[in-house]
Amino acid sequence: MKIASWNVNSLKVRLPQLTQWLADARPEVLALQETKLEDAKFPVDELAAAGYRVVYSGQKTYNGVAILARDELTDVVTDIPDLDDPQRRILAATIGHLRVVDLYVVNGKAVGDEKYAYKLDWLAKVREFLARELERHPNLVVLGDFNICPDDRDVYDPVAWGEDILCSPPERAALKAITGLGLHDSFRLFQSDAGHFSWWDYRQAAFRRNMGLRIDLILIGEALKSAATAAAIDREPRRWERPSDHTPVTLELDI
DNA sequence: ATGGTTGTCCCACAA
Numbered sequence: 001m002k003i004a005s006w007n008v009n010s011l012k013v014r015l016p017q018l019t020q021w022l023a024d025a026r027p028e029v030l031a032l033q034e035t036k037l038e039d040a041k042f043p044v045d046e047l048a049a050a051g052y053r054v055v056y057s058g059q060k061t062y063n064g065v066a067i068l069a070r071d072e073l074t075d076v077v078t079d080i081p082d083l084d085d086p087q088r089r090i091l092a093a094t095i096g097h098l099r100v101v102d103l104y105v106v107n108g109k110a111v112g113d114e115k116y117a118y119k120l121d122w123l124a125k126v127r128e129f130l131a132r133e134l135e136r137h138p139n140l141v142v143l144g145d146f147n148i149c150p151d152d153r154d155v156y157d158p159v160a161w162g163e164d165i166l167c168s169p170p171e172r173a174a175l176k177a178i179t180g181l182g183l184h185d186s187f188r189l190f191q192s193d194a195g196h197f198s199w200w201d202y203r204q205a206a207f208r209r210n211m212g213l214r215i216d217l218i219l220i221g222e223a224l225k226s227a228a229t230a231a232a233i234d235r236e237p238r239r240w241e242r243p244s245d246h247t248p249v250t251l252e253l254d255i
Numbered sequence: 256a257t258g259g260t261t262g263t264c265c266c267a268c269a270a
Contacts, residue, residue, distance in 0.1 A: 009270085010262055034270090036263075061263050107270060115269095147270095201270090203259035245261075245270080 001028040001253050005143040005216055006237075007104070007199075007246035011035040011066070014244055015043055021237050021248060022050050028070050029095055030248075031102035033145045035064030042066065057088045065091040065102045065144070080129040083122065090126065092133065097255060099137030101130065103144035111168045119147075123174040131181055138223035139255075142183055145199075145246065146217045148175045150185055153194035154214035166215060183219035186251045187231045198233050199246045207238055218251045227253045 004027040008014040011032065022030070030052075035042070037058045047054050047068060057078040058064035065088060067073060077092040079085070089104040103126065106119035134140050148171045152158035161167050179185060187196070197212025206212065220228060230252040238247040 013262070034262095062269070109269080201259085202261050206260095242261095 001255065002250055003027060003029045003098075003100075003141060003143065003218060003253060004248050004250045005031045005033070005102070005145070005218055006248040007033040007145040007216060007244060009034045009036075009244040009246065011037050011043065011064070012041070013242065015046060017237055017240055017243065019046065019050050020240075021234075022052065022068075024236075025234065025248065025250065027250065029098070029100060029141075030068040031091075031100065031143050032066040032068070033064070033102070033104035035066050036061055037064055055091065055093050057091045059086070059088045063088045063104055065089060065104050067091055067093050067095075067100060067102050069093075069095045071095050080125060082128065083125040085122070089122070090129075094137070097139050099133060099140045101133060101140065101142045103142065103146065105145060105147040107147050108165050108171070110165050111163070116165065120170055120174055123171075123178070127174070127178050127181070130178060130183070134181055134183075134221055138221055140183070140221040141218065141224065141251075142178070143218040143249075145215060146175065147215055148172060149213050149215055150175060150188075150217070153192075154197070156195070156197065156211045156213065166213060179219060182222045184222070184225055186218045186220050186228055187214070187233070187249065189225070189228055190231045196233055198249050200238065202245050216246055216249045218249060220251070220253075224253060224255075227255045229254050
């Protein structure tokens with residue numbers, strides 16, 4: 001089965017690209033970020049017509065997460081116990097034997113900004129939530145827009161980027177604390193080269209010049225590691241008309 | 256350092 005994550009940067013604008021990609025890639029599960037839609041405006045019928053059930057936690061203008069699946073989604077969580085947060089950034093659901101947690105990690109704006117402090121606090125509390133999820137659900141998948149480059153291979157120009165936002169040591173340490181729970185960056189189980197990216201800035205023809213970052217990740221629990229058979233980044237939708245600045249990332253699981 | 260682009264919403268703000 002194929003599992004995927006895609007930051008669509010407005011589902012209202014990107015619905016045609018989404019339905020096209022679903023028809024092409026046919027994932028069993030797809031986690032979306034930055035839907036930017038109130039729940040009342042979520043395109044339930046359009047996605048049902050495409051063959052998908054949906055759960056979502058949205059808000060107007062900013063943030064918003066959703067999970068699409070061919071099978072039933074149960075045990076849905078939209079908030080974590082120790083984080084009283086109006087921003088809609090986390091969504092968990094059980095699909096068959098899998099527990100899926102969709103994350104839209106805080107961007108943080110700049111190192112030292114108040115949004116950066118919020119990011120690090122958010123990540124610490126999410127880590128605690130994931131530790132508890134992993135106890136209850138060994139078959140855990142944590143995927144989404146992490147807004148952190150795991151290491152320098154995931155940055156087009158690591159020297160120029162330095163320790164700026166998305167690459168600062170505290171952010172990378174926060175990600176390491178999460179993977180340290182026993183969650184593997186599935187892409188790196190199959191590909192160790194630098195230069196594979198999931199996001200390119202809209203400006204400066206960054207996609208054409210492959211000036212990107214790999215910030216969209218699919219983490220899997222130890223119990224799922226032997227079931228993983230392939231991981232990829234599908235750059236095709238980034239070439240389409242009116243693309244998101246992110247492109248889908250995928251993982252094949254033999255379960 | 257600044258600016259470049261896109262999305263949302265009405266004018267900056269977020270990314």
